[in-house]
Amino acid sequence: MAAPSSDNPTIEWVDGSIRMIDQTRLPGEFAIINAHHVHTLVEAIKTLAVRGAPAIGVAGAYGVALATREFPVDRDRSAFDEAVQTIRSARPTAVNLAKRVDEVLADIRDSSLPAERAALQAADRIRDEELEASVAMGDRGAYFVLDLCDGGPVRAMTICNTGGLATVERGTALAVIQRLHELGHLTEALPVETRPLLQGGRLTTWELHRMGAPFRLMVDSAGPFLLSRGQADVVLIGADRIAANGDTANKIGSFSLALGARHAGVPFIVVAPESTIDMATETGTDIEIEDRGPTEVITAMGTPIAEAHTDAVNPAFDVTPAELITAIVTERRVIRLDQGDTLDRIDSLAPEDIL
């Protein structure tokens, strides 16, 4: 099966339902979930069948459209509100989910169209925005990395899955790696497997293979060591929420790679759409970190890996402090945190002034 594309989208609206690739089954099996009901969508978000901050933002947006059909506003407003709330809070860390749900609700309120039509228009617009953002991030990020790395070629370490499966197409950090590969400047990608749910192992290798890029997988804790041995030129990660000061919540393990990159003097770059920046959250300590319970940790691919009844800590995300981040690349700008740029300061510059 091909990588996510317009022919084979990660998520789309089909005949009153949301059609999604079931990411819990990859790479072994390519399966589709059709959500006709809000509870199916919420379950898909909670179990990570659909995942990645931009993708769950789009899922949330279409989810509101689904709710308008299942719980018509003019019939029972509180049932609709409740359904939307279950979508909005299905996962707490990625800001995109709540933000995109709220955007669609605002569009419904402000529109003269019927609720479902207004919701669908808004969700389609959000989907298109994310796709355009991915293309722009890939391009901007690739040239920025080449600039930092004396023109390349580049060995790029990354974590989790930040490709087409995490967005609409192409992705965030993985879009940069894909663009480097297309430009002929990628020596190899070095994804870490990303325990406990192994999105790096399961999903990123699946996408890298489909884009024909050279890569080698490693366990998460090998990342900092290989950086110390000079085996990567850059670390590229996505983001689930970027606080106003630049602190970045992302998949657990990102912080370790940031420490490793700093120790090795390797640039550490966050690639995320503007929709992931949350100026209402002051610093990383204000970001709620989802703990997903012990089961994911005491098993691997469903097999027990510990003494029976073992308890576990399972933070799904960590926070990388701004001072360990070289730059944040969005679809509109490159914020050089290492040179004193701040998220608010260069907000008004036109893209051509920045890159």
Place this chain on the structure above:
Amino acid sequence: MAAPSSDNPTIEWVDGSIRMIDQTRLPGEFAIINAHHVHTLVEAIKTLAVRGAPAIGVAGAYGVALATREFPVDRDRSAFDEAVQTIRSARPTAVNLAKRVDEVLADIRDSSLPAERAALQAADRIRDEELEASVAMGDRGAYFVLDLCDGGPVRAMTICNTGGLATVERGTALAVIQRLHELGHLTEALPVETRPLLQGGRLTTWELHRMGAPFRLMVDSAGPFLLSRGQADVVLIGADRIAANGDTANKIGSFSLALGARHAGVPFIVVAPESTIDMATETGTDIEIEDRGPTEVITAMGTPIAEAHTDAVNPAFDVTPAELITAIVTERRVIRLDQGDTLDRIDSLAPEDIL
């Protein structure tokens, strides 16, 4: 089944064979390997059925005794030498294996006893040395940690398995945790699972459960993040080889925890017997790091976790530079690397002068 003890040893010599707990099967199954031939022992070392630097040192020592039976020196010296060489080089990173094999060979050479008798005497002595060392390290380490942590109680993070399974009984870093627990000063142990072979998940939880200590498991990359959130008071690791300058090779992931501990201002302590110190190796860059090939990385507990034919990097160990290590605790001394102690300088002090 009880934790490793004199009734239930990790490794012992029984009627001309080496009896070992098969650590690849724990915690699901308690199985025993009886090695009557050198090749069975070598296979057990290579597959990590027996593992942990002190334990494979003891295995190597008894292995020489096995070789004297299978390849009598007076019949075919070169067959004996070859067999010993396969034991000596079964794994390259832990210095204990080659060192202990060489000690037994020297004893055979210098003894007037028949080779098998001389080898067994030497191996028994090495086993007893390691057991005494574990008891001493546990005690010395526990009081040292309490000293650093204002008397405790202590939340202790650790990696891999450094317990009775990795030694003869009790262990190195885990012996310190066990002693803290016995003294009533352990709040909880925080083992990381230790991909790819999950010794932290499979073996350390098995031992902690048997010693009745409170603990919570986590994925490897959660370690540095939890340290940054103030959730541990100390990091305790074992060692596979300590270079003359204090650089320490240990299970992959140790370096990440060291970076996390430094960032959080938490003490990072290496616990290892003197037999793990290799004054012939100048620095960490001179230590050979075993790469165990892609299979362990592209599977978890035998289940594929990546796109088919994925290549992987699989360093089994990393090197933590001396400047990130607070202290090294051995059965004889506490070397405060953070206070300028060096491995050679206080070598001649009597134990009572040090602690």
